[in-house]
Amino acid sequence: MGIMRKNPEFQSLLRKSGYKATSSRMMILAVFRRLRHPLSAQEIIDSVGKAMDQATVYRTLTALKTKGIIRQVDLRHNHAHFELANAKEHHHLICLRCGRIEDISGCGIEELQSGILRKTKHFSEIRQHSLEFYGICKSCARGGGMSSDLHASRIAELYHSR
Amino acid sequence: MGIMRKNPEFQSLLRKSGYKATSSRMMILAVFRRLRHPLSAQEIIDSVGKAMDQATVYRTLTALKTKGIIRQVDLRHNHAHFELANAKEHHHLICLRCGRIEDISGCGIEELQSGILRKTKHFSEIRQHSLEFYGICKSCARGGGMSSDLHASRIAELYHSR
DNA sequence: AATCTAAATGCGAATTATTTGCAAATAATT
DNA sequence: AATTATTTGCAAATAATTCGCATTTAGATT
Known part of the structure; x- marks a missing residue:
């Protein structure tokens, strides 16, 4: 897994959107970048382990979606999936x-x-x-x-x- | 609301799909026909009142979807919506x-x-x-x-x- | 660098959405 | 009418998401 260092690209992306560049948000964006398929809230919760609470995961997803940094994908499971919006x-x-x-x-x-x-x-x-x-x-x-x-x-x- | 009489069209549709034409299923199909927009499970539960249990509503929706009688629509609320598939x-x-x-x-x-x-x-x-x-x-x-x-x-x- | 403050987080509990197990009821068949 | 495989109701379980509030933290200000 290696050391997690802060990614200035994500940092400025978050700040430009009016958000604080918190470690939770940076980490979630890193998960999206690493796992390149649409992710459910649960997959993210599992990926980050106890680094943050699930409420934070949900709140972060909502925030990122609002600013168009991630977008929602409908896979017809009965929970939402998201992926980075920067991809083509x-x-x-x-x-x-x-x-x-x-x-x-x-x-x-x-x-x-x-x-x-x-x-x-x-x-x-x-x-x-x-x-x-x-x-x-x-x-x-x-x-x-x-x-x-x-x-x-x-x-x-x-x-x-x- | 008027008397609910059984609709032979729905009846044969259900039988052709290998299902019994029960009153629950007939009633749910009638709700879809009457309310012409995509419906959530909850809207159907409300529409049918105490005529059937919510478990039956969910099981019926699953069954109808499996046979392609209704189709799922993603409105990005966080629950599923369905509509009759026969419509154009x-x-x-x-x-x-x-x-x-x-x-x-x-x-x-x-x-x-x-x-x-x-x-x-x-x-x-x-x-x-x-x-x-x-x-x-x-x-x-x-x-x-x-x-x-x-x-x-x-x-x-x-x-x-x- | 220390202080400040609005924004973000953790925690636990609440809601909402959906499913399941099992006994009782019922549609379709004989 | 009797039979039987499906279907249903009920109650409880599980999944998915949100909320309230006390505490923490990022970023601005001094």
Whole structure:
């Protein structure tokens, strides 16, 4: 794991958003950077161990989401997931059987969005969107089982998510 | 409210899916048909009053979702919403301030989907997707307040959803 | 560097959302 | 009408998230 030193990039990101650059927030951002898939509150709570309370994790997630530093991803488990928003715009392809997640990008949603804005009578602005596709991955289509290249953490989460 | 008589359409829909056409299921389907926006479990529990237990509501929602009779909609509240799947394919435009929901259709997502399927190495099939846009509705952009044509039930839900 | 203060955190308890086990009730079949 | 596999109610468990309040801390000020 190594020594945790403070990351000036995260520090200024937080300050620019009007937040104090506390060690809790720095640590949570570091977790997002290290684990590159959408994270649930519980996964973060586990990752940080007893370094902070779960209430702080939830409060931090809310704060980061409010400022658009992270964004919410809907995986249809029954809890929220989040990922860093700085990554290039992308969406997800989620296997309905094993939960494998593939990132997809360059899907051309911008045009859909401008078309919608042209059509709507009631909205003046679109700020966010969520787009996820659910299907069957090839390894599930083939055999029955989970592919072995599914990360352990992902498997653990699948196990614990009902 | 009037007399509730059994609807043969729902009855055969349930039987075709391998379920018994119980009064609970018929009633929940009737609620979906009557209230035409995405419903949370709690809204259904309230609508049916003491006609059935909440466990039955949740079990029914799971069953209907499994067979594709209803589909899950992500409104970023922290509970699930569902709507009848028979309605023409459409998505939602959700106001980040007041929660107003506008249905959008004919958005052209089919092409995105086939493009994605062409590009992915890991998936062989896409079965569902979720696409919601979040923005600011005109009445929120104008004044501060909620537009008066927002339905009471929607307002109630906004009030109670944190 | 010491002081100050609003913002952030820990802790515990409260709420909200959803699920489960099991005995009793019921839809569909015979 | 009798049978049986499903479904339901009830009560309690678990999961997910939030809240109140006393204490701590980051960053500003002196």
